[in-house]
Amino acid sequence: LFSGLEPRPSDPLLGLMTAFRADPRDAKLDLGVGVYKDEHGKTPVMRAIKAAETRLLADQDSKRYLGGDGDIRFVELLEPIVFGDALGDPARRIGIQTPGGTGALRLGAELIARARPNATVWTGDPTWPNHTPILRAAGLTVASHPFYDPRARTIRFDEMMLALGKAAPGDVVLLHGCCHNPTGADLSIEQWDAVIERIAERDLVAFIDLAYQGLGDGLDADAAGLRKAWSALPEVLLAYSCDKNFGVYRERTGAMWGRFADADTAAIARGNILALARTLWSMPPDHGAAAVRIVLDDPELAADWRTELSAMCERLGGLRQALASADPRLAYLAEQRGMFALLPVDKTGVHAMRDAHGIYMTDGGRINVAGLGIDDVAPFVDALRP
Ligand code: PLP
Numbered sequence: 001l002f003s004g005l006e007p008r009p010s011d012p013l014l015g016l017m018t019a020f021r022a023d024p025r026d027a028k029l030d031l032g033v034g035v036y037k038d039e040h041g042k043t044p045v046m047r048a049i050k051a052a053e054t055r056l057l058a059d060q061d062s063k064r065y066l067g068g069d070g071d072i073r074f075v076e077l078l079e080p081i082v083f084g085d086a087l088g089d090p091a092r093r094i095g096i097q098t099p100g101g102t103g104a105l106r107l108g109a110e111l112i113a114r115a116r117p118n119a120t121v122w123t124g125d126p127t128w129p130n131h132t133p134i135l136r137a138a139g140l141t142v143a144s145h146p147f148y149d150p151r152a153r154t155i156r157f158d159e160m161m162l163a164l165g166k167a168a169p170g171d172v173v174l175l176h177g178c179c180h181n182p183t184g185a186d187l188s189i190e191q192w193d194a195v196i197e198r199i200a201e202r203d204l205v206a207f208i209d210l211a212y213q214g215l216g217d218g219l220d221a222d223a224a225g226l227r228k229a230w231s232a233l234p235e236v237l238l239a240y241s242c243d244k245n246f247g248v249y250r251e252r253t254g255a256m257w258g259r260f261a262d263a264d265t266a267a268i269a270r271g272n273i274l275a276l277a278r279t280l281w282s283m284p285p286d287h288g289a290a291a292v293r294i295v296l297d298d299p300e301l302a303a304d305w306r307t308e309l310s311a312m313c314e315r316l317g318g319l320r321q322a323l324a325s326a327d328p329r330l331a332y333l334a335e336q337r338g339m340f341a342l343l344p345v346d347k348t349g350v351h352a353m354r355d356a357h358g359i360y361m362t363d364g365g366r367i368n369v370a371g372l373g374i375d376d377v378a379p380f381v382d383a384l385r386p
């Protein structure tokens with residue numbers, strides 16, 4: 001049976017992690033996989049999460065099943081953070097805990113495929129490399145629209161709008177909520193308005209992937225586009241990840257929300273969502289969501305989480321400023337947000353930096369800005385010069 005399997009390429013990012021670990025040099029820099037790192041290159045458990053985990057260990061008296069929704073209180077406590085004033089009619093909204101943002105993306109994709117098997121999902125070029133395989137795994141057709149011009153270092157907004165103008169009614173548009181992966185280029189609020197208008201007039205559905213809330217311009221600003229879409233459009237799906245902004249990556253913590261045209265549709269969608277989740281993972285893993293719930297349910301822990309997240313956000317902003325001032329060719333980094341940036345190096349340049357300086361980034365020239373310490377900026381920029 002299994003001799004019929006075809007070889008599949010491994011995830012280049014995970015390969016990069018392994019290569020970095022195997023590199024014996026002391027002076028090496030891992031700018032590969034997207035995990036936040038502090039000034040010392042560490043990814044510590046956030047203070048509030050650590051405190052919550054301590055409580056959880058002491059107080060948890062059962063590990064009985066919670067049910068397909070997962071931790072309902074976790075979802076409820078996230079809602080004001082994610083949606084702010086745009087939360088809207090609860091009868092038209094479904095929220096469910098998922099295994100990470102990835103689980104939410106897959107669940108949303110499966111729901112779309114159930115509702116409209118021949119829907120096309122439009123993704124930007126470029127986008128997170130896992131988007132297309134996740135959508136295709138649900139049986140959906142994926143098309144791409146222009147998004148970013150790596151030479152001009154700007155969003156190809158007019159071309160994007162033109163492409164969306166050709167999408168068929170019922171097609172889906174996958175948008176990054178903030179901190180675009182891999183480019184760092186986010187839509188301005190005016191551009192969000194125009195995209196939302198286009199989605200409405202073409203009768204499309206917005207599917208928003210918000211995986212870095214709080215790591216761009218702050219919790220509210222990073223959700224501004226999502227909130228506009230949520231208020232303005234009859235139907236929106238949101239795939240949300242807590243893995244970066246709560247630093248719980250391996251705990252696979254996330255949620256999916258849907259907003260539906262009316263309460264009846266929402267109720268039927270809810271049954272479908274739970275049925276799909278049952279076939280995908282039955283019930284989501286508890287630990288990460290329980291820790292996030294404890295943090296958000298406690299005003300002191302919640303405040304401390306916000307403080308620590310702000311500091312992470314400021315560190316990223318500071319690194320972007322430092323890179324931008326160190327080299328005019330990197331000035332654009334100050335205008336972009338989040339952990340990721342595409343640098344003006346080709347594959348040969350990327351490999352040369354790896355060989356000569358132990359600097360690891362993806363072949364496409366994407367760096368995780370958080371992999372740098374502030375003192376790494378000058379030598380990094382020197383190494384980048386051809
Ligand atoms: N969406 C984007 C754009 C991402 O970069 C990531 C990163 O991992 C995810 C979704 C998935 O997040 P999670 O690790 O919670 O599955």
Ligand code: TYF
Binds near residue numbers: 014033130
């Ligand atoms: O793009 C990144 O680096 C993050 C982390 O298969 C990641 O989104 C990378 C690869 C992967 C899952 C998550």
